[in-house]
Amino acid sequence: MRVEIIVVYVKRYLFGHEAHFVPPITGIHLAAITPSSYQVRVIHEQVEPINFDTSADLIALTFFSGFAPEAYRLAREFKKRGKRVVAGGPHATFAPDEVLEYCDCVVIGEAEAVWAELLTDAAHGRLRQRYVGKPLPLDGIPTPRYDLLPRRFFIQRVVQATRGCPFTCSFCTVPTLNPGFRTRPVSEVIKDVEYAQFRHWWQRKVVWFWDDNLTIKRHYIRTLLTAMVPLRKWWLTQASMDIADDGALLELMKRSGCIGIFFGIESFGVESLEDAHKPQNKVDKYRDKIRALHDQGICVMAGFIAGFDGDTPETIVAMAKQLYDTGVDVPFLSILTPYRGTAAYAKMAKEARILGGRGWEFYNGYNVSFRPKNMSPDQLLQAHRTLWREAFSLKYSFLRIVRSFFRLRFGAFLMCAFMNGFYCLKRLRGNEPMSFNESSTYAEFTNLTGTAN
Numbered sequence: 001m002r003v004e005i006i007v008v009y010v011k012r013y014l015f016g017h018e019a020h021f022v023p024p025i026t027g028i029h030l031a032a033i034t035p036s037s038y039q040v041r042v043i044h045e046q047v048e049p050i051n052f053d054t055s056a057d058l059i060a061l062t063f064f065s066g067f068a069p070e071a072y073r074l075a076r077e078f079k080k081r082g083k084r085v086v087a088g089g090p091h092a093t094f095a096p097d098e099v100l101e102y103c104d105c106v107v108i109g110e111a112e113a114v115w116a117e118l119l120t121d122a123a124h125g126r127l128r129q130r131y132v133g134k135p136l137p138l139d140g141i142p143t144p145r146y147d148l149l150p151r152r153f154f155i156q157r158v159v160q161a162t163r164g165c166p167f168t169c170s171f172c173t174v175p176t177l178n179p180g181f182r183t184r185p186v187s188e189v190i191k192d193v194e195y196a197q198f199r200h201w202w203q204r205k206v207v208w209f210w211d212d213n214l215t216i217k218r219h220y221i222r223t224l225l226t227a228m229v230p231l232r233k234w235w236l237t238q239a240s241m242d243i244a245d246d247g248a249l250l251e252l253m254k255r256s257g258c259i260g261i262f263f264g265i266e267s268f269g270v271e272s273l274e275d276a277h278k279p280q281n282k283v284d285k286y287r288d289k290i291r292a293l294h295d296q297g298i299c300v301m302a303g304f305i306a307g308f309d310g311d312t313p314e315t316i317v318a319m320a321k322q323l324y325d326t327g328v329d330v331p332f333l334s335i336l337t338p339y340r341g342t343a344a345y346a347k348m349a350k351e352a353r354i355l356g357g358r359g360w361e362f363y364n365g366y367n368v369s370f371r372p373k374n375m376s377p378d379q380l381l382q383a384h385r386t387l388w389r390e391a392f393s394l395k396y397s398f399l400r401i402v403r404s405f406f407r408l409r410f411g412a413f414l415m416c417a418f419m420n421g422f423y424c425l426k427r428l429r430g431n432e433p434m435s436f437n438e439s440s441t442y443a444e445f446t447n448l449t450g451t452a453n
Protein backbone atom coordinates (compact mmCIF):
# COMPACT_ATOMS: atom_id res chain seq x y z
CA MET A 1 0.00 0.00 0.00
CA ARG A 2 1.24 3.49 -0.87
CA VAL A 3 0.75 6.24 1.69
CA GLU A 4 1.05 9.95 0.92
CA ILE A 5 1.34 12.27 3.91
CA ILE A 6 0.40 15.86 3.12
CA VAL A 7 1.37 18.69 5.44
CA VAL A 8 -1.34 21.18 4.52
CA TYR A 9 -0.49 24.86 4.19
CA VAL A 10 -1.98 28.19 3.16
CA LYS A 11 -0.01 31.43 2.98
CA ARG A 12 -0.78 33.67 5.91
CA TYR A 13 0.39 36.94 4.47
CA LEU A 14 1.10 38.58 1.16
CA PHE A 15 4.86 38.56 0.93
CA GLY A 16 7.68 36.62 2.45
CA HIS A 17 6.75 33.10 1.41
CA GLU A 18 9.50 32.90 -1.15
CA ALA A 19 11.89 31.69 1.53
CA HIS A 20 11.04 28.64 3.60
CA PHE A 21 13.16 28.57 6.65
CA VAL A 22 12.41 25.59 8.89
CA PRO A 23 10.22 22.60 8.00
CA PRO A 24 7.55 21.07 10.21
CA ILE A 25 8.57 17.79 11.84
CA THR A 26 5.10 16.21 11.76
CA GLY A 27 5.17 14.81 8.20
CA ILE A 28 8.67 13.33 8.37
CA HIS A 29 7.94 11.96 11.84
CA LEU A 30 4.77 10.20 10.63
CA ALA A 31 6.77 8.81 7.71
CA ALA A 32 9.42 7.51 10.13
CA ILE A 33 6.87 5.62 12.24
CA THR A 34 5.25 4.12 9.13
CA PRO A 35 6.17 0.41 9.00
CA SER A 36 8.63 -0.34 6.21
CA SER A 37 6.18 -2.63 4.41
CA TYR A 38 4.39 0.51 3.14
CA GLN A 39 5.70 2.97 0.57
CA VAL A 40 5.56 6.46 1.99
CA ARG A 41 5.88 9.95 0.55
CA VAL A 42 5.66 13.31 2.30
CA ILE A 43 4.37 16.41 0.55
CA HIS A 44 4.77 19.85 2.13
CA GLU A 45 2.16 22.04 0.50
CA GLN A 46 4.20 25.03 1.69
CA VAL A 47 6.77 24.30 -1.01
CA GLU A 48 5.40 21.53 -3.26
CA PRO A 49 2.40 21.20 -5.57
CA ILE A 50 -0.32 18.68 -4.74
CA ASN A 51 -0.78 15.93 -7.31
CA PHE A 52 -4.41 14.83 -7.12
CA ASP A 53 -3.74 12.04 -9.58
CA THR A 54 -1.15 10.41 -7.35
CA SER A 55 -0.87 6.63 -7.32
CA ALA A 56 -1.14 6.60 -3.51
CA ASP A 57 -3.81 4.40 -1.95
CA LEU A 58 -4.16 6.36 1.26
CA ILE A 59 -3.86 10.12 1.75
CA ALA A 60 -2.96 11.31 5.27
CA LEU A 61 -3.56 15.00 5.98
CA THR A 62 -2.05 16.89 8.89
CA PHE A 63 -3.09 20.48 9.55
CA PHE A 64 -3.59 23.30 12.03
CA SER A 65 -7.01 24.97 12.42
CA GLY A 66 -6.10 27.83 10.08
CA PHE A 67 -5.50 25.34 7.28
CA ALA A 68 -8.68 23.29 7.82
CA PRO A 69 -10.61 24.72 4.82
CA GLU A 70 -7.66 23.91 2.58
CA ALA A 71 -7.42 20.40 4.06
CA TYR A 72 -11.12 19.87 3.36
CA ARG A 73 -10.67 21.13 -0.20
CA LEU A 74 -7.87 18.61 -0.71
CA ALA A 75 -9.95 15.84 0.89
CA ARG A 76 -12.85 16.55 -1.48
CA GLU A 77 -10.56 16.42 -4.52
CA PHE A 78 -8.91 13.17 -3.45
CA LYS A 79 -12.22 11.54 -2.59
CA LYS A 80 -13.60 12.52 -6.01
CA ARG A 81 -10.75 10.42 -7.41
CA GLY A 82 -11.61 7.46 -5.22
CA LYS A 83 -8.82 7.90 -2.66
CA ARG A 84 -9.24 7.18 1.04
CA VAL A 85 -8.40 10.15 3.21
CA VAL A 86 -7.34 10.16 6.85
CA ALA A 87 -6.71 13.30 8.92
CA GLY A 88 -4.99 14.07 12.21
CA GLY A 89 -3.31 16.86 14.14
CA PRO A 90 -4.38 19.63 16.50
CA HIS A 91 -7.50 20.65 14.59
CA ALA A 92 -8.71 17.11 13.89
CA THR A 93 -8.24 16.23 17.56
CA PHE A 94 -10.64 18.94 18.67
CA ALA A 95 -13.09 18.80 15.74
CA PRO A 96 -13.31 15.11 14.79
CA ASP A 97 -16.98 15.20 13.77
CA GLU A 98 -16.36 18.10 11.41
CA VAL A 99 -13.34 16.30 9.92
CA LEU A 100 -15.45 13.22 9.23
CA GLU A 101 -17.74 15.30 7.00
CA TYR A 102 -14.81 15.47 4.57
CA CYS A 103 -12.49 12.56 5.36
CA ASP A 104 -12.96 8.81 5.76
CA CYS A 105 -11.12 8.61 9.03
CA VAL A 106 -9.89 10.84 11.83
CA VAL A 107 -7.11 10.31 14.34
CA ILE A 108 -7.73 11.99 17.67
CA GLY A 109 -4.53 12.65 19.60
CA GLU A 110 -1.07 11.23 18.99
CA ALA A 111 -0.33 8.86 16.12
CA GLU A 112 2.19 6.48 17.73
CA ALA A 113 -0.37 4.25 19.45
CA VAL A 114 -2.65 3.79 16.43
CA TRP A 115 -0.82 4.52 13.16
CA ALA A 116 0.39 0.98 12.42
CA GLU A 117 -3.02 -0.47 13.28
CA LEU A 118 -4.74 2.13 11.09
CA LEU A 119 -2.51 1.26 8.14
CA THR A 120 -3.15 -2.47 8.58
CA ASP A 121 -6.90 -1.78 8.68
CA ALA A 122 -6.65 0.39 5.55
CA ALA A 123 -4.61 -2.28 3.74
CA HIS A 124 -7.29 -4.86 4.56
CA GLY A 125 -10.19 -2.62 3.56
CA ARG A 126 -11.54 -2.23 7.10
CA LEU A 127 -10.54 1.35 7.93
CA ARG A 128 -12.55 2.61 10.91
CA GLN A 129 -13.81 6.17 11.14
CA ARG A 130 -12.03 7.06 14.39
CA TYR A 131 -8.82 6.10 16.08
CA VAL A 132 -7.93 7.55 19.46
CA GLY A 133 -4.18 7.81 20.03
CA LYS A 134 -3.41 7.64 23.75
CA PRO A 135 -0.09 9.28 24.67
CA LEU A 136 2.66 6.66 25.01
CA PRO A 137 6.15 6.87 26.50
CA LEU A 138 8.51 8.31 23.89
CA ASP A 139 11.03 5.46 23.83
CA GLY A 140 12.00 3.94 20.50
CA ILE A 141 10.87 6.82 18.26
CA PRO A 142 12.90 6.60 15.05
CA THR A 143 14.85 9.47 13.49
CA PRO A 144 12.57 11.64 11.30
CA ARG A 145 12.76 10.88 7.58
CA TYR A 146 14.96 13.89 6.73
CA ASP A 147 15.63 12.21 3.41
CA LEU A 148 12.02 12.94 2.41
CA LEU A 149 12.27 16.70 3.01
CA PRO A 150 12.17 18.93 -0.03
CA ARG A 151 15.41 20.83 -0.60
CA ARG A 152 13.72 24.19 -0.46
CA PHE A 153 13.73 24.22 3.32
CA PHE A 154 16.81 26.13 4.41
CA ILE A 155 17.20 24.33 7.73
CA GLN A 156 16.55 20.58 7.65
CA ARG A 157 17.30 19.05 11.04
CA VAL A 158 14.17 19.45 13.17
CA VAL A 159 14.14 17.29 16.29
CA GLN A 160 11.69 16.61 19.07
CA ALA A 161 13.19 15.52 22.40
CA THR A 162 10.22 16.02 24.73
CA ARG A 163 6.46 16.49 24.63
CA GLY A 164 4.26 18.56 26.89
CA CYS A 165 4.53 21.54 29.19
CA PRO A 166 3.58 22.00 32.85
CA PHE A 167 2.01 25.43 32.28
CA THR A 168 -1.59 26.06 31.27
CA CYS A 169 -1.65 29.25 29.20
CA SER A 170 -5.18 30.24 28.27
CA PHE A 171 -4.57 30.29 24.50
CA CYS A 172 -2.61 27.05 24.21
CA THR A 173 -3.76 23.51 23.48
CA VAL A 174 -0.51 21.80 24.45
CA PRO A 175 -1.61 20.67 27.94
CA THR A 176 -4.60 18.87 26.39
CA LEU A 177 -2.89 17.69 23.19
CA ASN A 178 0.27 16.38 24.80
CA PRO A 179 -0.59 15.80 28.45
CA GLY A 180 2.13 15.55 31.09
CA PHE A 181 5.76 15.98 30.22
CA ARG A 182 7.49 13.09 28.45
CA THR A 183 11.08 12.78 27.40
CA ARG A 184 12.83 10.67 24.78
CA PRO A 185 15.91 8.73 25.84
CA VAL A 186 18.90 11.05 25.40
CA SER A 187 20.79 8.47 23.30
CA GLU A 188 17.91 8.40 20.77
CA VAL A 189 17.76 12.19 20.56
CA ILE A 190 21.51 12.27 20.02
CA LYS A 191 21.10 9.92 17.06
CA ASP A 192 18.87 12.56 15.39
CA VAL A 193 21.34 15.28 16.31
CA GLU A 194 24.17 13.29 14.74
CA TYR A 195 22.33 12.48 11.50
CA ALA A 196 24.63 13.87 8.83
CA GLN A 197 23.13 13.19 5.39
CA PHE A 198 22.37 16.83 4.64
CA ARG A 199 23.67 18.71 1.62
CA HIS A 200 24.91 21.92 3.23
CA TRP A 201 27.16 22.58 6.18
CA TRP A 202 24.59 24.74 7.96
CA GLN A 203 22.05 21.94 7.66
CA ARG A 204 24.50 19.63 9.41
CA LYS A 205 25.35 22.33 11.94
CA VAL A 206 21.91 23.55 13.07
CA VAL A 207 19.53 21.57 15.29
CA TRP A 208 16.07 23.04 15.70
CA PHE A 209 14.19 21.46 18.62
CA TRP A 210 10.45 21.70 17.92
CA ASP A 211 9.62 21.01 21.57
CA ASP A 212 6.88 22.62 23.61
CA ASN A 213 9.15 23.51 26.53
CA LEU A 214 12.47 21.69 26.24
CA THR A 215 14.25 22.91 29.37
CA ILE A 216 11.59 22.35 31.99
CA LYS A 217 13.02 19.14 33.53
CA ARG A 218 16.47 20.25 34.64
CA HIS A 219 18.06 16.84 35.09
CA TYR A 220 16.98 15.78 31.60
CA ILE A 221 18.10 18.94 29.82
CA ARG A 222 21.48 18.87 31.58
CA THR A 223 22.06 15.27 30.49
CA LEU A 224 21.02 16.04 26.92
CA LEU A 225 23.14 19.18 26.65
CA THR A 226 26.17 17.53 28.22
CA ALA A 227 25.93 14.86 25.51
CA MET A 228 25.67 17.58 22.88
CA VAL A 229 28.77 19.54 23.93
CA PRO A 230 31.29 17.43 21.91
CA LEU A 231 29.04 17.50 18.80
CA ARG A 232 29.67 21.22 18.28
CA LYS A 233 26.21 22.05 16.91
CA TRP A 234 24.22 25.25 16.92
CA TRP A 235 20.82 24.65 18.45
CA LEU A 236 17.57 26.51 19.11
CA THR A 237 14.37 25.80 21.00
CA GLN A 238 11.40 27.12 22.92
CA ALA A 239 11.65 27.49 26.71
CA SER A 240 10.11 29.38 29.60
CA MET A 241 11.77 32.40 31.15
CA ASP A 242 12.73 30.68 34.41
CA ILE A 243 15.92 29.42 32.70
CA ALA A 244 17.32 32.93 32.99
CA ASP A 245 17.69 32.42 36.76
CA ASP A 246 19.72 29.23 36.32
CA GLY A 247 23.23 30.46 35.60
CA ALA A 248 24.75 26.98 35.43
CA LEU A 249 22.17 25.87 32.87
CA LEU A 250 22.74 28.98 30.75
CA GLU A 251 26.45 28.32 30.77
CA LEU A 252 25.88 24.70 29.69
CA MET A 253 23.49 25.91 27.00
CA LYS A 254 26.22 28.12 25.64
CA ARG A 255 28.84 25.36 25.76
CA SER A 256 26.52 22.93 23.97
CA GLY A 257 25.96 25.44 21.16
CA CYS A 258 22.68 27.19 21.97
CA ILE A 259 22.21 30.13 19.61
CA GLY A 260 18.54 30.95 20.07
CA ILE A 261 15.73 30.61 22.57
CA PHE A 262 12.09 31.40 21.93
CA PHE A 263 10.22 32.82 24.94
CA GLY A 264 6.46 33.23 25.01
CA ILE A 265 6.52 36.67 26.60
CA GLU A 266 3.05 37.46 25.21
CA SER A 267 2.43 40.88 26.77
CA PHE A 268 3.65 43.87 28.75
CA GLY A 269 0.28 44.31 30.48
CA VAL A 270 -0.31 42.81 33.91
CA GLU A 271 -4.03 42.34 33.25
CA SER A 272 -3.29 40.77 29.87
CA LEU A 273 -0.81 38.34 31.44
CA GLU A 274 -3.53 37.38 33.89
CA ASP A 275 -5.90 36.81 30.99
CA ALA A 276 -3.19 34.66 29.38
CA HIS A 277 -2.91 32.61 32.61
CA LYS A 278 0.78 33.43 32.58
CA PRO A 279 1.59 34.61 36.11
CA GLN A 280 5.13 33.27 35.73
CA ASN A 281 5.94 36.16 33.36
CA LYS A 282 6.93 39.27 35.34
CA VAL A 283 7.08 42.44 33.27
CA ASP A 284 9.64 44.16 35.50
CA LYS A 285 11.99 41.17 35.13
CA TYR A 286 11.93 40.85 31.31
CA ARG A 287 14.95 43.03 30.70
CA ASP A 288 17.17 41.23 33.24
CA LYS A 289 16.12 37.81 32.03
CA ILE A 290 16.86 38.65 28.41
CA ARG A 291 20.17 40.19 29.48
CA ALA A 292 21.12 36.89 31.17
CA LEU A 293 20.77 35.08 27.83
CA HIS A 294 22.61 37.83 25.99
CA ASP A 295 25.46 37.45 28.47
CA GLN A 296 25.91 33.95 27.05
CA GLY A 297 25.60 35.29 23.49
CA ILE A 298 22.19 33.64 22.94
CA CYS A 299 19.60 35.24 20.65
CA VAL A 300 16.20 35.86 22.26
CA MET A 301 13.23 35.32 19.99
CA ALA A 302 9.96 36.21 21.66
CA GLY A 303 6.27 35.77 20.94
CA PHE A 304 3.79 38.54 21.66
CA ILE A 305 0.02 38.23 21.39
CA ALA A 306 -2.37 41.12 20.78
CA GLY A 307 -6.02 41.00 21.86
CA PHE A 308 -6.05 39.98 25.52
CA ASP A 309 -8.70 41.47 27.75
CA GLY A 310 -6.26 44.00 29.18
CA ASP A 311 -5.17 45.26 25.73
CA THR A 312 -6.20 48.44 23.96
CA PRO A 313 -5.08 49.64 20.51
CA GLU A 314 -2.59 51.95 22.23
CA THR A 315 -1.00 49.23 24.39
CA ILE A 316 -0.67 46.99 21.34
CA VAL A 317 1.09 49.60 19.19
CA ALA A 318 3.31 50.56 22.13
CA MET A 319 4.79 47.05 22.13
CA ALA A 320 7.05 47.88 19.15
CA LYS A 321 9.20 50.11 21.34
CA GLN A 322 8.80 48.07 24.52
CA LEU A 323 10.03 44.90 22.93
CA TYR A 324 13.05 46.69 21.56
CA ASP A 325 13.76 48.34 24.92
CA THR A 326 13.62 45.05 26.81
CA GLY A 327 16.22 43.57 24.44
CA VAL A 328 14.21 41.14 22.29
CA ASP A 329 16.24 40.21 19.20
CA VAL A 330 13.49 38.72 17.02
CA PRO A 331 9.81 39.39 17.76
CA PHE A 332 6.95 37.13 16.62
CA LEU A 333 3.69 39.04 16.64
CA SER A 334 0.34 37.24 16.69
CA ILE A 335 -3.30 37.96 17.31
CA LEU A 336 -5.07 36.05 20.07
CA THR A 337 -6.97 33.12 18.57
CA PRO A 338 -9.50 31.06 20.52
CA TYR A 339 -8.51 27.56 19.39
CA ARG A 340 -10.84 24.76 20.41
CA GLY A 341 -9.51 22.96 23.45
CA THR A 342 -8.21 26.12 25.14
CA ALA A 343 -9.39 28.11 28.16
CA ALA A 344 -9.55 31.19 25.92
CA TYR A 345 -12.11 29.44 23.74
CA ALA A 346 -14.18 28.24 26.71
CA LYS A 347 -14.29 31.77 28.12
CA MET A 348 -15.16 33.48 24.85
CA ALA A 349 -17.78 30.91 23.97
CA LYS A 350 -19.37 31.44 27.39
CA GLU A 351 -19.33 35.20 26.88
CA ALA A 352 -20.67 34.80 23.31
CA ARG A 353 -17.61 36.60 21.89
CA ILE A 354 -16.68 34.13 19.16
CA LEU A 355 -17.39 35.61 15.72
CA GLY A 356 -19.59 32.85 14.34
CA GLY A 357 -19.29 33.97 10.73
CA ARG A 358 -15.53 33.55 10.57
CA GLY A 359 -14.18 30.49 8.78
CA TRP A 360 -11.22 28.48 10.08
CA GLU A 361 -8.94 30.29 7.64
CA PHE A 362 -9.04 33.24 10.03
CA TYR A 363 -7.68 31.02 12.83
CA ASN A 364 -4.14 31.42 11.54
CA GLY A 365 -2.77 33.54 14.37
CA TYR A 366 -2.84 36.58 12.17
CA ASN A 367 -6.53 37.53 11.99
CA VAL A 368 -9.38 38.31 14.34
CA SER A 369 -11.99 35.65 15.08
CA PHE A 370 -13.48 36.96 18.36
CA ARG A 371 -14.82 40.17 19.85
CA PRO A 372 -12.06 41.80 21.95
CA LYS A 373 -13.00 43.40 25.27
CA ASN A 374 -11.70 46.95 24.86
CA MET A 375 -11.90 47.51 21.11
CA SER A 376 -13.67 46.39 17.98
CA PRO A 377 -12.31 43.51 15.87
CA ASP A 378 -11.35 46.10 13.24
CA GLN A 379 -9.39 48.14 15.78
CA LEU A 380 -7.56 45.02 16.95
CA LEU A 381 -6.61 44.07 13.40
CA GLN A 382 -5.42 47.57 12.61
CA ALA A 383 -3.50 47.93 15.87
CA HIS A 384 -1.76 44.62 15.21
CA ARG A 385 -0.84 45.56 11.65
CA THR A 386 0.47 48.92 12.86
CA LEU A 387 2.52 47.16 15.53
CA TRP A 388 3.88 44.76 12.92
CA ARG A 389 4.90 47.57 10.58
CA GLU A 390 6.51 49.54 13.35
CA ALA A 391 8.32 46.56 14.87
CA PHE A 392 9.77 45.57 11.48
CA SER A 393 10.38 49.10 10.29
CA LEU A 394 13.86 49.79 8.94
CA LYS A 395 14.67 51.61 12.17
CA TYR A 396 13.87 48.83 14.64
CA SER A 397 15.07 45.99 12.40
CA PHE A 398 18.38 47.76 11.88
CA LEU A 399 18.76 48.60 15.57
CA ARG A 400 18.12 44.99 16.58
CA ILE A 401 20.65 43.69 14.08
CA VAL A 402 23.32 46.16 15.18
CA ARG A 403 22.70 45.43 18.86
CA SER A 404 22.91 41.70 18.26
CA PHE A 405 26.25 42.15 16.52
CA PHE A 406 27.73 43.43 19.76
CA ARG A 407 25.89 41.14 22.18
CA LEU A 408 25.49 37.75 20.52
CA ARG A 409 27.78 34.93 19.51
CA PHE A 410 28.36 34.49 15.78
CA GLY A 411 25.66 31.88 15.01
CA ALA A 412 23.12 33.76 17.12
CA PHE A 413 23.94 37.01 15.36
CA LEU A 414 23.50 35.32 11.97
CA MET A 415 20.10 34.02 13.02
CA CYS A 416 19.03 37.40 14.34
CA ALA A 417 20.24 39.26 11.25
CA PHE A 418 18.62 36.77 8.89
CA MET A 419 15.23 36.84 10.60
CA ASN A 420 15.06 40.59 11.08
CA GLY A 421 16.25 41.13 7.52
CA PHE A 422 13.66 38.70 6.21
CA TYR A 423 10.74 40.30 8.06
CA CYS A 424 11.92 43.82 7.34
CA LEU A 425 12.11 43.05 3.63
CA LYS A 426 8.63 41.61 3.76
CA ARG A 427 7.48 44.74 5.57
CA LEU A 428 9.04 46.98 2.90
CA ARG A 429 7.64 44.99 -0.01
CA GLY A 430 3.97 45.15 0.73
CA ASN A 431 1.21 46.13 3.01
CA GLU A 432 -1.06 43.52 4.50
CA PRO A 433 -4.82 44.10 4.29
CA MET A 434 -5.74 46.46 7.10
CA SER A 435 -9.50 46.48 7.23
CA PHE A 436 -11.64 43.90 8.92
CA ASN A 437 -14.61 42.42 7.11
CA GLU A 438 -16.51 40.01 9.28
CA SER A 439 -18.34 38.41 6.39
CA SER A 440 -15.28 37.74 4.19
CA THR A 441 -15.60 34.42 2.41
CA TYR A 442 -12.87 31.82 1.97
CA ALA A 443 -12.58 32.78 -1.70
CA GLU A 444 -11.99 36.41 -0.72
CA PHE A 445 -9.50 35.35 1.91
CA THR A 446 -7.48 33.27 -0.52
CA ASN A 447 -7.58 36.09 -3.02
CA LEU A 448 -6.25 38.41 -0.37
CA THR A 449 -3.38 36.12 0.38
CA GLY A 450 -3.08 34.98 -3.20
CA THR A 451 -3.11 31.25 -2.51
CA ALA A 452 -5.08 28.06 -2.15
CA ASN A 453 -4.53 26.69 -5.61
Ligand code: B12
Nearest residue numbers: 024026060062064065088089107110111172173210334365
Ligand atom coordinates in the same frame (compact mmCIF):
# COMPACT_ATOMS: atom_id res chain seq x y z
C1 B12 B 1 6.72 23.28 16.51
C2 B12 B 1 5.46 24.12 16.47
C3 B12 B 1 5.43 25.17 15.58
C4 B12 B 1 6.57 25.48 14.62
C5 B12 B 1 6.48 24.57 13.39
C6 B12 B 1 5.13 24.64 12.71
C7 B12 B 1 4.75 23.45 11.92
N1 B12 B 1 4.18 23.70 10.78
O1 B12 B 1 4.93 22.31 12.33
C8 B12 B 1 6.33 26.99 14.35
C9 B12 B 1 7.10 27.80 15.38
C10 B12 B 1 6.71 27.50 12.96
C11 B12 B 1 4.86 27.10 14.67
C12 B12 B 1 4.09 28.11 14.19
C13 B12 B 1 2.73 28.21 14.44
N2 B12 B 1 2.02 27.47 15.29
CO1 B12 B 1 2.73 25.95 16.22
N3 B12 B 1 3.30 24.54 17.29
C14 B12 B 1 4.38 23.84 17.34
C15 B12 B 1 4.31 22.82 18.49
C16 B12 B 1 5.02 23.43 19.69
C17 B12 B 1 4.86 21.44 18.23
C18 B12 B 1 4.30 20.75 16.99
C19 B12 B 1 5.15 19.58 16.64
O2 B12 B 1 5.91 19.63 15.70
N4 B12 B 1 5.06 18.49 17.42
C20 B12 B 1 5.81 17.27 17.15
C21 B12 B 1 5.10 16.41 16.09
C22 B12 B 1 5.82 15.10 15.90
O3 B12 B 1 3.86 16.10 16.62
P1 B12 B 1 2.48 16.77 16.14
O4 B12 B 1 2.63 17.71 15.08
O5 B12 B 1 1.76 17.18 17.39
O6 B12 B 1 1.73 15.48 15.56
C23 B12 B 1 1.33 14.42 16.40
C24 B12 B 1 -0.19 14.38 16.59
O7 B12 B 1 -0.80 15.65 16.52
C25 B12 B 1 -0.64 13.44 15.53
N5 B12 B 1 -0.85 13.93 14.18
C26 B12 B 1 -0.62 15.13 13.65
N6 B12 B 1 -0.99 15.15 12.37
C27 B12 B 1 -1.43 13.93 12.05
C28 B12 B 1 -1.90 13.42 10.86
C29 B12 B 1 -2.28 12.09 10.80
C30 B12 B 1 -2.78 11.54 9.53
C31 B12 B 1 -2.19 11.28 11.97
C32 B12 B 1 -2.53 9.86 11.91
C33 B12 B 1 -1.73 11.82 13.18
C34 B12 B 1 -1.35 13.13 13.20
O8 B12 B 1 0.42 12.50 15.51
C35 B12 B 1 1.68 13.15 15.67
C36 B12 B 1 2.60 12.26 16.46
O9 B12 B 1 2.05 11.95 17.73
C37 B12 B 1 2.76 22.74 18.68
C38 B12 B 1 2.33 22.34 20.05
C39 B12 B 1 1.99 20.88 20.11
N7 B12 B 1 2.38 20.24 21.16
O10 B12 B 1 1.38 20.34 19.19
C40 B12 B 1 2.30 24.12 18.27
C41 B12 B 1 0.93 24.27 17.60
C42 B12 B 1 0.75 23.16 16.61
N8 B12 B 1 1.04 25.54 16.91
C43 B12 B 1 -0.03 26.20 16.90
C44 B12 B 1 -0.20 27.46 16.27
C45 B12 B 1 -1.50 28.16 16.52
C46 B12 B 1 0.80 28.01 15.48
C47 B12 B 1 0.72 29.36 14.73
C48 B12 B 1 -0.59 29.66 14.03
C49 B12 B 1 1.09 30.41 15.79
C50 B12 B 1 0.97 31.84 15.34
N9 B12 B 1 0.22 32.60 16.09
O11 B12 B 1 1.56 32.23 14.39
C51 B12 B 1 1.90 29.24 13.74
C52 B12 B 1 1.45 28.74 12.36
C53 B12 B 1 2.64 28.34 11.54
C54 B12 B 1 2.33 27.96 10.15
N10 B12 B 1 2.68 26.76 9.75
O12 B12 B 1 1.81 28.72 9.42
C55 B12 B 1 -1.13 25.50 17.65
C56 B12 B 1 -2.17 24.89 16.70
C57 B12 B 1 -3.58 24.99 17.27
C58 B12 B 1 -4.58 24.65 16.24
N11 B12 B 1 -5.70 24.13 16.68
O13 B12 B 1 -4.40 24.90 15.09
C59 B12 B 1 -0.33 24.49 18.52
C60 B12 B 1 -1.05 23.21 18.86
C61 B12 B 1 0.09 25.25 19.82
C62 B12 B 1 -1.09 25.90 20.50
N12 B12 B 1 -1.06 27.20 20.59
O14 B12 B 1 -2.01 25.28 20.95
N13 B12 B 1 4.45 26.09 15.45
Ligand code: SF4
Nearest residue numbers: 165167168169172174
Ligand atom coordinates in the same frame (compact mmCIF):
# COMPACT_ATOMS: atom_id res chain seq x y z
S1 SF4 C 1 4.30 27.79 28.25
FE1 SF4 C 1 4.09 27.58 25.99
S2 SF4 C 1 3.69 25.40 25.60
FE2 SF4 C 1 3.38 25.76 27.81
S3 SF4 C 1 1.16 26.08 28.00
FE3 SF4 C 1 2.13 28.11 27.79
S4 SF4 C 1 2.11 28.58 25.57
FE4 SF4 C 1 1.68 26.36 25.82
